[in-house]
Amino acid sequence: MGSIIEDELFSSSVVKDLHALDFDFVPSELPHRTEQLKRLALMFKPVLSHTAQNAFIRGPVGTGKTAMTKHFCHSLVHIARKQGTIIEYVHINCRKRSTDAMVLLGVLTHFDPRFPDRGFSVQEMQQVLRTQLARKEAHLLLVLDEVDALVKKSGTNLLYDLTRFNDDVQTGRTPVSVIMISQKDVFAHFDAASLSTFKRSTAIVLEKYSRDELVDIVRQRVSLAFHGNTVLGESIELIADIAGESGDARFAIELLWKAGLYADEKHVKQVVPEHVRAAKAETFSVVTETKLQALGKQELLLLLSIAKRLQKDGSAYASTGEVEQTYMVTCEEYSEEPRAHTMMWNYLKKIEEAGFISMKRSGKGQVGTTQLISLPDIPAEVLRDKLEKLLT
Ligand SMILES: Nc1ncnc2c1ncn2[C@@H]1O[C@H](COP(=O)(O)OP(=O)(O)OP(=O)(O)O)[C@@H](O)[C@H]1O
Ligand SMILES: [Mg+2]
DSSP states (O other): OHHHHHHHHHSOOSBSOGGGGSTTOOOSOOTTOHHHHHHHHHHHGGGGGTOOOOEEEEOSTTSSHHHHHHHHHHHHHHHHHHTTOEEEEEEEETTTOOSHHHHHHHHHHHHOTTOOSSSOOHHHHHHHHHHHHHHHTEEEEEEEETHHHHHHHHTTHHHHHHHTTTTTSTTOOOOEEEEEEESSOOGGGOOHHHHHHHHTSEEEEOOOOOHHHHHHHHHHHHHHHBOTTOBOHHHHHHHHHHHHTTTOHHHHHHHHHHHHHHHHHTTOSSBOHHHHHHHHHHHHHHHHHHHHTTSOHHHHHHHHHHHHHHHHHOOSOEEHHHHHHHHHHHHHHTTOOOOOHHHHHHHHHHHHHTTSOEEEEOTTOOSSOOEEEEOSSSOHHHHHHHHHHHHO
């Protein structure tokens, strides 16, 4: 037994640097984000002379919002330091810190790791921050990543306060610049006062990566993380094809990483397209499993009905009416009482929020609210299998 384990531990790997495949690894070059980085640099030029600047970065999943912002902020801090300006860069993920107090605490522990995590009000913490910045003569570059979580839970008070941090001091300088990042536009949730501050801030919108852009991104990651000649060009192309549908670089890199694991598992020296296909199948299954756990029984039954319907018809869309018919039959099979039509709508919404289906209004001008349902990310057959296992 020991020697089996030893064999595996010391077996050779196609990967030379696993760290370069980490989700939070930021490569020193970001292909296809040069223009956006230039724009950021131009926008934040005033910060070098202590003039605050705010920005909003928006774009769909895996378009490099976090990576690009980290890359930019680290460079800015470094360049500013060379000319004697102190910029303190703090990157807060608002999904993890979604209240004003938690964000401020995150900022303050950057300055003092032992800052007590209770006992200070939001006002007091702001005062401490003000003192810290004044004492260090530093400018705070605060990145609020996934800021929608903060805005949703706690509103925009903190954003408002931070961007007007020093209105009452003689210098008139604001020592805080804020970069907000979000997949969606969050301004809809802003009140008028906060909006007036941020309207002036410039937005940068990142588009989904095209298939060809993903080829470059994956190729770069291959050279950073893999030994030479271990990943076939065709495998890179296939990864880009698969991830090209969503334009998501994270998905592409995840496929690359998993394909590498498959090659190692098979003890072969090259990552071939079959490994990519296996990686794709597995990625769907892991993501799906966690998302399914969030759904209730009725929602699972309804989702199963959608999968069955789409599989049977082999079509891209099923109407709500068709799904409802199948749902009645499915409930009977599982001896469950079907819920009323109105509840069905709630279930569909939840399933959509969980990311399984997308819905769009039928364009045929029919009466009522006929919606067309599709399964954009997962083959109906795969989903059906999973659901049937889960429901028995
Ligand atoms: N232009 C690029 N070049 C190289 N790697 C990139 C590029 N863009 C993104 N990546 C990599 O893809 C992954 C996802 O990027 P990132 O985390 O920045 O996406 P995001 O837009 O913040 O997504 P989310 O909305 O889910 O937070 C990271 O591993 C990142 O390093
Ligand atoms: Mg991100």
